[in-house]
Amino acid sequence: MIKVENLTKTFGPKVAVNDVSFTVQRGEVLGFLGPNGAGKSTTMRMVTGFLPPTAGRVTIGTHDMLEDPVPAKRLIGYLPESAPCYSDMTVHGFLSFAAEIRGLRGNAIKTAVHRAVEMCFLENVLHQSVDTLSKGYRHRTCFAQSIIHDPEILVMDEPTDGLDPNQKHEIRQLIKRMGEKKAIIFSTHILEEVEAACSRAIIIDRGTVVANGTPQELKRKAPNAGAILLRVNGVAAEVVTGKLRAVDGAERVQLVKDENGTVTARVFPKSSANGEFSKAVGAAAQGWRVEELHIEEGKLDEYFRSITASDTAKK
Amino acid sequence: MSNSLGNITTIAKRELSAYFASPVAYVFIVIFLLLTGFFTFMVGGFFERNEANLVSFFLWHPWLYLFLVPAVGMRVWSEERRQGTIELLMTMPLTPWQAIMGKFLASWAFLALALALTFPVVVTVKYLGNPDLGVVAGGYIGSFLLAGAYLAITCLTSALTRNQVIAFIISVVVCLFLILAGWPPVTNILTKVLPDNRWIVELVSAFSVMTHFEDFQRGVVDSRHLLFFLSVIGFSLFSTSVALRSLRS
Ligand SMILES: Nc1ncnc2c1ncn2[C@@H]1O[C@H](COP(=O)(O)OP(=O)(O)OP(=O)(O)O)[C@@H](O)[C@H]1O
Ligand SMILES: [Mg+2]
Numbered sequence: 001m002i003k004v005e006n007l008t009k010t011f012g013p014k015v016a017v018n019d020v021s022f023t024v025q026r027g028e029v030l031g032f033l034g035p036n037g038a039g040k041s042t043t044m045r046m047v048t049g050f051l052p053p054t055a056g057r058v059t060i061g062t063h064d065m066l067e068d069p070v071p072a073k074r075l076i077g078y079l080p081e082s083a084p085c086y087s088d089m090t091v092h093g094f095l096s097f098a099a100e101i102r103g104l105r106g107n108a109i110k111t112a113v114h115r116a117v118e119m120c121f122l123e124n125v126l127h128q129s130v131d132t133l134s135k136g137y138r139h140r141t142c143f144a145q146s147i148i149h150d151p152e153i154l155v156m157d158e159p160t161d162g163l164d165p166n167q168k169h170e171i172r173q174l175i176k177r178m179g180e181k182k183a184i185i186f187s188t189h190i191l192e193e194v195e196a197a198c199s200r201a202i203i204i205d206r207g208t209v210v211a212n213g214t215p216q217e218l219k220r221k222a223p224n225a226g227a228i229l230l231r232v233n234g235v236a237a238e239v240v241t242g243k244l245r246a247v248d249g250a251e252r253v254q255l256v257k258d259e260n261g262t263v264t265a266r267v268f269p270k271s272s273a274n275g276e277f278s279k280a281v282g283a284a285a286q287g288w289r290v291e292e293l294h295i296e297e298g299k300l301d302e303y304f305r306s307i308t309a310s311d312t313a314k315k
Numbered sequence: 316m317s318n319s320l321g322n323i324t325t326i327a328k329r330e331l332s333a334y335f336a337s338p339v340a341y342v343f344i345v346i347f348l349l350l351t352g353f354f355t356f357m358v359g360g361f362f363e364r365n366e367a368n369l370v371s372f373f374l375w376h377p378w379l380y381l382f383l384v385p386a387v388g389m390r391v392w393s394e395e396r397r398q399g400t401i402e403l404l405m406t407m408p409l410t411p412w413q414a415i416m417g418k419f420l421a422s423w424a425f426l427a428l429a430l431a432l433t434f435p436v437v438v439t440v441k442y443l444g445n446p447d448l449g450v451v452a453g454g455y456i457g458s459f460l461l462a463g464a465y466l467a468i469t470c471l472t473s474a475l476t477r478n479q480v481i482a483f484i485i486s487v488v489v490c491l492f493l494i495l496a497g498w499p500p501v502t503n504i505l506t507k508v509l510p511d512n513r514w515i516v517e518l519v520s521a522f523s524v525m526t527h528f529e530d531f532q533r534g535v536v537d538s539r540h541l542l543f544f545l546s547v548i549g550f551s552l553f554s555t556s557v558a559l560r561s562l563r564s
Contacts (some may be wrong), residue, residue, distance in 0.1 A: 048406040051563055084399035088333045100325045101407050103318075120542040147405070 001026050001075075001153055001183035002047065007056035008044050016042045018207035019056075019115045026152070029179035031198035031215075032187035033276070035308050039207040041081045042186040044157050047185065060153060074103070077151035079159055083142035088133040091122055091141050094130055095148060102149035119174060121167070125306040135162045143171070147178070154178065156186040160193060172197045191300045195219075201300075205308040217301060223306050224266065225298025228281050231264045232288040240265055240288075247284045249277050264290070322409040326417025327424070334425050343387060347429045350379055355436060368446055372436050373454040375531045377494050377524055380465050385486035387426060388469030389479045391418050392559070396477040405563065415555050419470055419548075426462045431456065450534030457531020460544035461524055465490050467551035474558040479524075490524075497523020 002024040009017040017039040020226060024030045034039050045051040047058050049065045049072060058065040063072035086094055095116060099109040117123060120140045125133060139162045146154060159175065160168045175184060176197045182315075188194065194201050195215045203211040203218070211218055219225060232240060237258040243269050244253045253301045257264040280297055285293065334340040354375040355361050361371045395401040404414055440446045468489050473482040495501045497520035505516045522525050524547075527540040 018551075037435050044401070049408050050402050068409050070410060073406055076406070078403070078404075080399065080402040082399045084403055086329070086338045086400055087334070087398060089329075093332065093398045095324065097409075101322065103321075103407065103408070 001061060002185065003057075003059040004043075004047060005057045005059075007043065007046055008054050009039070009051065010054045014037050015207050017046070017053075020204065020207070020209055021056075022202055022209065022212065024153075024183045024185055026183050027180060028200060029175060029184045029186070029198045031194040031201040032204065033187055033189075033191070033194065033201055033304060034187075034204040038204045038308070040204060041157050043204070044078075044155050044185065044187065045080075048076055049073050050080075050153050056095055075151060076153045076155060077146035077149065079143050079146040079154075079156040081157040081161075083139040083161075085130045085138060085145070087129070090127050090129055091117075091133070092126050093142065095144055098145040098148045104149065107209050108239065112148050112150075112175065115150075116148045119147065120144040121170070136164060136167060139163060140167070140171075154181055154182055154184045154186075155186070156163060158188055160188065160190065168193075191304060194300060203304060203307060210307050211303070218303050219298040219300050220301035222298030222300070224296045224302055226269060227254075227293055227296045228267045228269070229292065229296055230267065230281060230285060230290065231262060231292035232285060232290050233262050235263060236286050237263045237265075243284050244281065247277075247280050249280060264292075266296070319410070319413055322413040323417040323420065326409070326414055327421035329458030331425065332419050334421075340425070343383065344429050344432060346562055347379070347433060349382055351375065351433055351436070354379065368456055369436065369440060369451055370532060372433075373458060373528075376458045376461060377528060379492065380462055381487060381490050384426065384465035385469045385472075385483045385490065388422050388466045389473050389482040389486065391422060391470050392474040392555070393477050393479045393482045395560075397407075397479075401559075405559075409554050411559055415470070415552055415559070419467060419552060422466055422470075423463050426466060427459060430458060431461065447534060452534075453531050453534035453536050456536055457528050457540075459542070460531075463527055464493075464524060464544050464547040464551075467548040467555075468493075471551045471555045471558065474555045474562070479496075491525045493522065495523070496520055497525035497527075 004023070005021050008015070009015055019157050020039075020043055022030070032043070034040050042051065046053045046056075047060075047065070049058075049069050052066065058072075060072035061075050063069075063075075065072045066234045086097070086159045089097065092113065095113045096109055100111045104112055117126060120143055122137070122140060122144060125137050125141075130138065133141065139159075143156070143159060146156065154175075156175075160171050163171060172193055175186060178184065179197070179199065186197075198215055200212070200214055201218055202209055211221070213221075230240075230244070237255055240263045241253045241255055244250060244265060247267065251268045254266040254268070255263070256266055268279055278293075282293060351372065355369075355372040358375070365370060392401075395404060403409070405411065437446075437451055440451075465486070469482065469486040472485040473479070475485070476482050502516055502520050505519065508514070524544075527543045530537050530540055534556055
């Protein structure tokens with residue numbers, strides 16, 4: 001449904017997006033991750049046809065965004081980053097306008113507005129001026145606008161930004177549910193959201209794609225994935241690390257914590273972790289008071305930090 | 316085609332409802348009517364003239380519009396940019412040209428409404444004397460076109476900045492130039508300075524709205540003047556589309 005090929009965008013001398021390619025099929029939810037200023041919003045603006053790319057192509061369905069923008073835009077629902085709304089309108093007026101400009105007429109407008117209002121929980125503010133809405137409600141109003149015509153493709157720039165925890169949960173569920181029948185791209189800084197709602201994730205750093213895979217695949221690439229974490233009580237740290245280092249197949253041992261007689265250590269295997277190695281570590285710990293022993297799954301945020309070398313991450 | 320008309324109508328409806336959602340629209344109309352009344356009857360000496368025509372009424376329109384039209388049009392694009400809603404508008408399934416036309420036509424319709432509400436002036440002359448209604452109609456057509464030309468210029472300046480006040484000031488300056496280029500006191504000076512080059516004076520005044528508005532006030536709807544106003548509108552709106560495109564790249 002969405003095909004992005006070698007997309008590049010420069011602002012003067014600055015390269016904001018550099019040779020980005022990916023595709024999103026119907027039934028897929030693509031999470032877009034990356035540090036601030038990585039180029040997520042810029043990419044989405046090119047996908048939705050707001051910014052013309054410096055180089056590259058965007059194909060929406062069968063339409064080229066540059067050559068055939070109107071039919072391409074018809075397929076998309078878009079929630080921009082700042083969730084802009086016409087502040088001189090009421091929520092109802094704004095949503096009706098959005099429905100009308102999307103080509104709906106008469107009763108279809110009423111039905112569409114009703115549906116979107118229900119999905120985004122906007123009943124309470126329906127006749128309130130957008131001007132006076134709280135940030136979260138404003139965000140939801142713009143979200144409602146993006147799904148008003150039940151589009152086949154949804155592009156959402158930080159859809160859960162500014163929402164309360166309940167709403168975040170609801171919107172995530174909604175995205176996941178809609179993702180079964182649509183092609184969805186959304187960006188976020190909340191990594192749990194990716195695991196909760198995405199079927200695939202792309203990590204983008206300084207304009208280039210640095211990772212692309214399912215959340216599970218990405219987690220497995222985290223530096224600690226496959227390591228064995230061991231917590232024992234009443235043994236000296238040196239003894240623990242010494243003995244673990246001697247375990248067959250251990251590459252290195254990391255002392256995580258040594259506090260009040262409780263020692264936490266991590267053993268990295270030479271090859272990927274397996275039951276044998278785990279058993280060997282268990283055997284080495286024989287006789288110690290073991291509080292915890294498990295193979296680490298790897299965390300998305302660890303992986304994220306290990307591959308995005310933005311200014312903040314370097315510090 | 317019908318689709319394009321539908322989009323223009325949808326945009327125009329939204330714009331108009333935005334005008335009337337705030338009290339500014341009503342305040343504007345009241346100010347416009349008060350000022351036209353004041354200039355026509357007090358400054359223009361409507362009664363002293365003792366003529367059954369609207370010369371003293373239309374005479375002031377280029378000057379009144381100079382401030383009032385930019386005040387109406389300044390928000391058209393700059394507000395859209397300031398609020399970021401331009402990102403919504405430009406990702407909806409319509410062409411930029413449809414959005415430009417929709418917004419322009421809505422504001423023009425608003426100005427037309429304000430102008431139409433001056434009808435008591437016509438009723439007054441009709442009551443007092445026997446005016447040539449053809450002349451009156453010509454004046455109204457000219458005034459309407461004049462407002463359209465100023466408005467198109469304001470649309471352009473408002474597409475250039477996200478600050479309404481700057482859009483307002485630039486529009487006033489441009490429109491003022493369009494008045495002065497053909498205003499007798501200015502053309503007289505020009506003639507004195509350049510006695511041998513009358514063509515320069517004529518060229519400059521050909522760009523003035525005054526030159527082209529005059530005939531309308533006499534009830535003459537000349538196609539050349541019509542063409543002038545329509546080309547100012549067309550050129551400004553075309554430049555607006557160029558400005559909007561360049562701002563997105
Ligand atoms: N109109 C513009 N003019 C100049 N530079 C721009 C413009 N828009 C974006 N940039 C630059 O492009 C880069 C990418 O910005 P973008 O907004 O896409 O980042 P992002 O990944 O969405 O970040 P965030 O997580 O903060 O939303 C930034 O360095 C930004 O300064
Ligand atoms: Mg962003």
